[in-house]
Each structure stands twice: as structure tokens, then as C-alpha cells.
Amino acid sequence: MSLSVSLTAIPGIPDIRDGDDLAAIIGDRLDAADLGLRHGDILCVAQKVFSKAEGCIIPLDSVTPSDEALRYAEELNKDARKVEVVLRESTRVVRSFRRPDQNEGTMICEHRLGFISANAAVDESNFGEESAVMVLPPDPDASCDALRAALHARFGAEIGVVMTDTFGRPWRLGQVNVAIGLSKVPATIREQGNTDAWGRPLQVTEPALADEIAAASGLVVRKDGKTPAVLLRGLDWTPAESRGADILRKKQEDMFR
Amino acid sequence: MSLSVSLTAIPGIPDIRDGDDLAAIIGDRLDAADLGLRHGDILCVAQKVFSKAEGCIIPLDSVTPSDEALRYAEELNKDARKVEVVLRESTRVVRSFRRPDQNEGTMICEHRLGFISANAAVDESNFGEESAVMVLPPDPDASCDALRAALHARFGAEIGVVMTDTFGRPWRLGQVNVAIGLSKVPATIREQGNTDAWGRPLQVTEPALADEIAAASGLVVRKDGKTPAVLLRGLDWTPAESRGADILRKKQEDMFR
Numbered sequence: 129m130s131l132s133v134s135l136t137a138i139p140g141i142p143d144i145r146d147g148d149d150l151a152a153i154i155g156d157r158l159d160a161a162d163l164g165l166r167h168g169d170i171l172c173v174a175q176k177v178f179s180k181a182e183g184c185i186i187p188l189d190s191v192t193p194s195d196e197a198l199r200y201a202e203e204l205n206k207d208a209r210k211v212e213v214v215l216r217e218s219t220r221v222v223r224s225f226r227r228p229d230q231n232e233g234t235m236i237c238e239h240r241l242g243f244i245s246a247n248a249a250v251d252e253s254n255f256g257e258e259s260a261v262m263v264l265p266p267d268p269d270a271s272c273d274a275l276r277a278a279l280h281a282r283f284g285a286e287i288g289v290v291m292t293d294t295f296g297r298p299w300r301l302g303q304v305n306v307a308i309g310l311s312k313v314p315a316t317i318r319e320q321g322n323t324d325a326w327g328r329p330l331q332v333t334e335p336a337l338a339d340e341i342a343a344a345s346g347l348v349v350r351k352d353g354k355t356p357a358v359l360l361r362g363l364d365w366t367p368a369e370s371r372g373a374d375i376l377r378k379k380q381e382d383m384f385r
Numbered sequence: 386m387s388l389s390v391s392l393t394a395i396p397g398i399p400d401i402r403d404g405d406d407l408a409a410i411i412g413d414r415l416d417a418a419d420l421g422l423r424h425g426d427i428l429c430v431a432q433k434v435f436s437k438a439e440g441c442i443i444p445l446d447s448v449t450p451s452d453e454a455l456r457y458a459e460e461l462n463k464d465a466r467k468v469e470v471v472l473r474e475s476t477r478v479v480r481s482f483r484r485p486d487q488n489e490g491t492m493i494c495e496h497r498l499g500f501i502s503a504n505a506a507v508d509e510s511n512f513g514e515e516s517a518v519m520v521l522p523p524d525p526d527a528s529c530d531a532l533r534a535a536l537h538a539r540f541g542a543e544i545g546v547v548m549t550d551t552f553g554r555p556w557r558l559g560q561v562n563v564a565i566g567l568s569k570v571p572a573t574i575r576e577q578g579n580t581d582a583w584g585r586p587l588q589v590t591e592p593a594l595a596d597e598i599a600a601a602s603g604l605v606v607r608k609d610g611k612t613p614a615v616l617l618r619g620l621d622w623t624p625a626e627s628r629g630a631d632i633l634r635k636k637q638e639d640m641f642r
Contacts (some may be wrong), residue, residue, distance in 0.1 A: 131396065135606055136389040196606045244556045246488035253508035266572055294590075298555050300563065301634050302573035302593030304600065333551075335603055337558030343561065346592055347620060363604060377558050 133306045133362040136163065137348040141357055146183040151278030152356055156186060158283075165361055171275070172305075172345035172357035175293040176241025176251065178271045179262050186213055187260045200224060204233030210250065211235070213261050218247035231287035241268065242376045243308065245295050266291070274309040288313035288367065292342040305346040307338035307375060312367040314338065315374035337365065338375060351373060390619040394605040395418065398614055401433075403440035408535030411614055415540075420616055422540035427570060427620060428532070429562075429602035431613035432507065432550040435528045436519050443470055444517045457481060461490030465506065468492070470518050474505035498525065499633045500565065502552050521550070525566025526628045533568040545570035545624065549599040562603040564595035564632060569624040571595065572631035594622065595632060 138157050142152065154171070157163055165171075179185070193201065193208035197215055201208035204226050215221075218237035222244055222245045226233030237248040241264065251262040272289040279287060291309030296302070307315070319333040345358040395414050401407065411428070415421055422428075436442070450458065450465035454472055456464035461483050472478075479501055483490030494505040498521065500641035508519040522528045527548040536544060548566030553559070564572070576590040602615040 131605065132388055132391055133394040134391045135601070139388065294592075297593075299634055300593065300596065300632050302591045302596065302632070304593050304596055306557065334550075334559040336554075336557065336561050337604075339557065339559065339561055340600050340603045343597050344392070344604060346597045347594075347601060348388065348615075360604075375557050375559070377556055 133360060136161075136359045136361070138357040138359055139165070141177075144177050144180040144356075146180065146185070148181045148313065149278075150177065150181050151275050151282065153273070155279055155282050157357075158359070165279060165285040165287055165359075166361065167285045168287070168361075168363065168365065169285060170288040170290060170341060170360040170379070171279070171385055172290045172292050172341060172358040172360060172363070173272075173275065173310060174349065175249070175264055175268070176262065177356045178265045178268070178275075178291060178309075179251075182265045182271065184263045185260050186263060186267055189259065197261050204235065206232050206292055210252065210261055213263065214248045214250050217250055218261055239264070241308065242373050243306075245294075246281075246294070249293055249308075264308065265291075269311065272309045272311035286312075286367065287363070290338055290341050290345075291372070292345055294346075305342040305349075307342040307372060309372045310338055310370050310374075313341065314365065314368040315370040315372075326344065336375065338372075390606050390617060393616045393618070394617055395614040398434075401414065401437040401613075403442070405438045406535075407434065407438050408532050408539070410549060411532070412536055412539050414614075415616070416522075422536060422542040422544055422616075423618065424542050425544070425618075425620065425622070426542060427545040427547060427598060427617040427622070428536070429547045429549050429615040429617060430529075430532065431562075431606065432506070432521055432525070432548055432565060433519065434613045435522045435525070435548060435566075436508075437529065439522045441520045441522055443520060444516050446516065447628055457492065461492065462492065463489050467509065467518055470520065471505045471507050474507060474520055493614075496521070498565065498628050500552075500563075502550070504608075506550055506565075521565065522548075526568065529566045529568035543569075543624065545622070547595055547598050547602075549602055550628070551603075562599040563605075564599040564629060566629045567627050567631075568596055570598065570627065571622065571625040572629075573626040593632065595627070595629075 140157050151300055188209040191209040193212040197208050197212035199327040200211045220238040221235055234246050238244050239248050249264050255281045268291045272291050277291040289311040290313050292305040293308045294303045295306050302321050311352045315338050316336050348358055396418055397414050445466040448466040448469050450469040454465045454469035457468045477495040478492055480493040491503050495501050496505050506521050525548045529548050533546040546568040547564045547570050549562040550565045552563050572595050573582045573591045573593050605615055
């Protein structure tokens, strides 16, 4: 039972560039802030940081839109080249719409990695290039594994890593961070079969631990603040071999596809 | 900019009963744990605690199911009296289903308070009575206001209060805590018009602060642990007159009703 945890934005992380050694940069900032890494720490790192380090930036000049992209672009008042990138990142467009108050419409897509989000998580802001878009890393779990292994080698601590992205939700306004890649952090905790504090069997309860962690990291990260990495310390958790896709409902269990 | 926040489960909160003075109980536990309350603290308290203190428990013996309840009960293999309570708490059933692996089906409802959740947040577990169900407090914002005012009177600190409940989500497995009642805590933070760290205007970004706080509280609350109240300390935030309903998308903005 965790009684107290802390979330700390790791200070001083510079703008990341293609080819940067994330583990070295984050490790140096952890040392500089006298935080280090301890057994059981969990690092939450924004997708943008991984995408920049892995060069997942697509110049729009290099993109030729398909007929399908041209159709969506006209319907939604979007740049057809951006739509083309969204379609390439997606296995399916779940819904598309443009409300009267929207300049550009929205495409709700099933991403190649399985999750459903707006515009297939293709990002146009916050990476300093006007005529390019950013896509997710090819394998977020592998990116998390590599960061975890390198930091383990440096600090000797058994830690977990969560890659976060910022998603909107049906029914509820605003965005929260969710987990899209995991290393060692359990996607969910199965509490079925436990009893509650009054001895009665719990109904199906499966806290989405990785998403709780991702959402919590949002409390100390603000987009305009260059604080893309957060250290969660003090959580009582058991490492698992979860992958980001473990957080996704199977199609047949999901009534909202 | 918050660089570090802490989340602490307030220890020793007893089982709450109808008529209990929540502010006195929580205040005593805060003092006993040498936590107290400071300016800017936010208390996250589980819905169950408020519902118990406010007597929101309905003995099933007192419920006569309607024809509609009987129909759902048969289709979903549910107790018709429980279904009746769900229907009374709801303005609309959005979807109902029973998957082959489910003993009892699920009703996704629009609650009278406006949010969409499973079984209209009617709870059968974790309150120690076999033949009764628990419903949400009549006015969660008012419940939060009353708790905040009483704790302000005792500690003199300007604080915020969030009432949390545990919801499933479309597309993603497991549950996270969300905010269903607010006192002084902003529902969301509007970042439109800001620029990102590289000077480019941010696209529409509106972090759902109250839901981030609620989700974070789940990290130190476990259902079987009797830790229904969490103290968030260190967050940099500005009080607002938000209400729980401010977190809900308007119908015309929501493509998933």
C-alpha cells in the first residue's frame, strides 16, 4: 500500500533533436537535480520527446496525398498532406466531423498501434517546424525498454518507464495523458477475487495503473513549460511484462467502436 | 509551474455511517497524521464516503421494479430492483449489453447529473450491506462545498475539494477515477492562445485538471484499503467556480452519444 507518492518534473531538459541520447540527457538532469533514480521509481516521458529523438518528423513537402486524403481534406478543411499522414498512421477512420465552431475538422482514428485517438496522434505543434508533422515512434514499448535499460545500467535501480500522450475522451471535456508505451509498468491491476474492506467480494475492478500514472504526470507537465519528463517516486508496484497494447479493449468487448 | 507535488492517502479514516460529520473525521485524521491543511491543498474524497455520510443507500426491499426495469433485468440477467434504481438515477440508457463472458450485463447510462457511466454509478459493493445499493449524493458539488467550507473554518487554509468516482472508459481497459463534484478546483485549464515552448501558438489544448487530480488519487487509494481520502499538496493552481458538470461535453460537441 502506497501511502504517499511524489511527482516531480525533471528540470532543465533541453529541446530534443534527432539522434539525441535520451537516457544520457535525462540521466544527467536527474543527477543535476540531485534526484538520481531509486528502486521502484517510474519515469513518465512524453511521446514528443521519443518522437524527436527517433526522428519521427515528416516534412509535408515529401507527402503526396491520396484520393481518400483529398476527400477528407475537403470535407474537414484540413491540409491534404496532413490527412495523408493521418491515414498512413491509421488502420481505420472511426469517425470524422467538423463542427460549426471548428476551423479544421477532426478524424477519430484507430492507430496502427491499436488505440483510438484524434488524428492518429499526428502532431502539428510543439516541435519547432512549421511545415512538418510528427508521428508516434514505431514501437513505443521498445522505446521505453531501451530508455529503461540504459538508465538501469547507469543508476543500477529497477525502474519503470511510461510513454505518455495527450488524448481527448468521449463524453468528457479536456485532455488527459494516457500511457501508449510501457516498460515494466503493469497496464492494469486485476483486483477480481479480492474482497473489499468489509469482506465482500469486489466486483470486477481493474484499476488502469499505467493510465493513472500518465494522467498524474500531467499535473506537473505543462506543454508550454518544456517539462516532458516526470519522476514518480514512492509508488508500491510490482513489475510486469505489460505492453502498451494491453491497455486496449478487445474489439469484441468494446461497445463504442 | 508545479515542479513537484505529493499525493498522500489520509490514514485511519473509519467506516463512514449515515449522519457522520465528514469534515470533523477527515480533519481529525489530518491532524493525527501531522498533515494538517495548507493553502493550496486539494482533497480528493471518494464518492462512497459522501454517499454513506449522506445516507444515499437504498434497501432493495423498498424498490418495486417498473416494466422497463423488468425487461432490462431479463435481457441482462440483473436484479430488477437494482435495474429500477439505475433507471431512476438516469435520464437515458445509452447502451446495454451482456457479453458471453459476463454473468450480469452492463447498462451505459446518462446519469441525472449529466455524465455517462456504467450502471449510473449505482454501487453494490464496498458499503457493507448485502441487500442494498448505493447511489451518488444528490448534489456532489454542494457536498464538496460543504466539506471545503468546514475544513476552511477549522484550518484557515484556502483549499479545493474533488469528489471522485471510478469509471470505465470506451476503448481502454480498466478503470480510472474521475471528478464528479468540485469545490474551487477548475474543471479544465484553457491553454488556447498560449504559445508552446518554441513560440508557436498551441492548438486547442485544455488539460482536464480535475480529472488528472482524480486519476492521480487512484495511485494511493485501493478499494480494499479503506483509504478513501487523498491529500494533494504542492500543486500550483488558481481557484475557480467550476462545477462537476463543466467537465462534460455538450451533446452537440460529442460524437459518441
